[in-house]
Amino acid sequence: MQQIINFLIKNKNGLLYVFLLTIALGLTVQSNSYHQSKFFNSTNWFAGNIYQTSSNITTYFSLEDENKTLLEENKRLRHLLFNKSIEPIDSTLIDTTLSYSLTTANVVKNSYSLSKNYITINAGKNQGLEQDMGVMTAHGILGIIERTSSKFSIIQSILNTKSTINAKLKNSNYFGSLVWDTKDFNTVQLTDIPRLVELKEGDTIVTGAMSSIFPENIPIGTITDYSLNTSENSYNINIRLFQDMSNIKNVYIIKNENLAELNELEKGIE
Amino acid sequence: MNSKTIIHIIRFFFLVLTQVLVFNNLNFLGFINPMIYILFFYWYPVKENRAILLLVSFLLGITIDLFSDTMAIHTVSCLTIAYIRSGIMRFCFGVNYDFQNFKLASTTTLQQITFLALLIIFHHFIFFFLEIFSFSNLLLILKKVLIIGSASLVLCLLIRSLFSIQKK
Numbered sequence: 001m002q003q004i005i006n007f008l009i010k011n012k013n014g015l016l017y018v019f020l021l022t023i024a025l026g027l028t029v030q031s032n033s034y035h036q037s038k039f040f041n042s043t044n045w046f047a048g049n050i051y052q053t054s055s056n057i058t059t060y061f062s063l064e065d066e067n068k069t070l071l072e073e074n075k076r077l078r079h080l081l082f083n084k085s086i087e088p089i090d091s092t093l094i095d096t097t098l099s100y101s102l103t104t105a106n107v108v109k110n111s112y113s114l115s116k117n118y119i120t121i122n123a124g125k126n127q128g129l130e131q132d133m134g135v136m137t138a139h140g141i142l143g144i145i146e147r148t149s150s151k152f153s154i155i156q157s158i159l160n161t162k163s164t165i166n167a168k169l170k171n172s173n174y175f176g177s178l179v180w181d182t183k184d185f186n187t188v189q190l191t192d193i194p195r196l197v198e199l200k201e202g203d204t205i206v207t208g209a210m211s212s213i214f215p216e217n218i219p220i221g222t223i224t225d226y227s228l229n230t231s232e233n234s235y236n237i238n239i240r241l242f243q244d245m246s247n248i249k250n251v252y253i254i255k256n257e258n259l260a261e262l263n264e265l266e267k268g269i270e
Numbered sequence: 271m272n273s274k275t276i277i278h279i280i281r282f283f284f285l286v287l288t289q290v291l292v293f294n295n296l297n298f299l300g301f302i303n304p305m306i307y308i309l310f311f312y313w314y315p316v317k318e319n320r321a322i323l324l325l326v327s328f329l330l331g332i333t334i335d336l337f338s339d340t341m342a343i344h345t346v347s348c349l350t351i352a353y354i355r356s357g358i359m360r361f362c363f364g365v366n367y368d369f370q371n372f373k374l375a376s377t378t379t380l381q382q383i384t385f386l387a388l389l390i391i392f393h394h395f396i397f398f399f400l401e402i403f404s405f406s407n408l409l410l411i412l413k414k415v416l417i418i419g420s421a422s423l424v425l426c427l428l429i430r431s432l433f434s435i436q437k438k
Contacts (some may be wrong), residue, residue: 027342111303118339
């Protein structure tokens, strides 16, 4: 017994190191295999509020550019509206009987230099956000909500090695999965497109219909180059994103109103 | 609670806030985010209780991790350099380190830079190894350690000279 205690006293620093290291590695492995751990992310009020304060100050510097982007987007949408015969809108309220509804939020923290990037936004459970909702900007998709707290949410960016999103070629409807190889923050990869498909540089890639998170046909980017994979039966396509991932301010969160019904249906089949 | 402890606490918050609000958003050339909070281990007193240093480094790492959503990899790298810090110091400063009245200021500039550079190399290697987490990307890990490590070293040296105590 004496010897055990002596051993413990002698190696107390080493043991403390191993103990703390186990905690840290445990947290890392746990969130590597599944989602971000529940409390250990920037949606907690401490980190969230510091980011919010910092973003409150810095957003003023880019207001002009943001206004321009929003005007451009409004112009595009008005253009669509006036050239399509849709029933006239008689109120500014948003129709809630539709299958998708939108919420807006601001980005308070963005990262794109790591291999697993996350974006924090200033809307959370209080605004009706939940896990697995899609997030997009005026130019294209951004990612999927991974965790929410009452006032903040954390988005798993498409620039994350854990992310796979269903995407398709706009003109031929062949679909594959969108992944990221961590090399360039404005280029993502589309895999699993069969060899027989004809590809052209500059073709547009949009979100596919296989996902219950994103509506179909949200723009993603254009093909810059492509090559066959090692087994030579499908293409690896490099895609340049429409959205500049280093400059994101305003985002839209998409809620699929039919998700509960869809999940119910899918559960019935299994 | 003497004045030295208060200085350490202020330094802790200063380094965490500059790291997460300024240097994590630097993204120079798209991927270079220097990690300047390693200076905490450089400035930490030489002869100090190692158990407390380990606990403080755990706290420092976990605070940075909370802000940057990097799971706990900052924590792992911080803990490890805190643990091997005395070994690195013995390597850099030789027998002088074992003297009772050894001070960082009494060593040569080259020794100090070597000490800082070794801290940064160990920290960055563990960090990027865990962050990328695959042997097939060893070259990418080494490239990141080299480029971001040198950026960290340059910035740490600048900040170090900014806050250095004037020698009489």
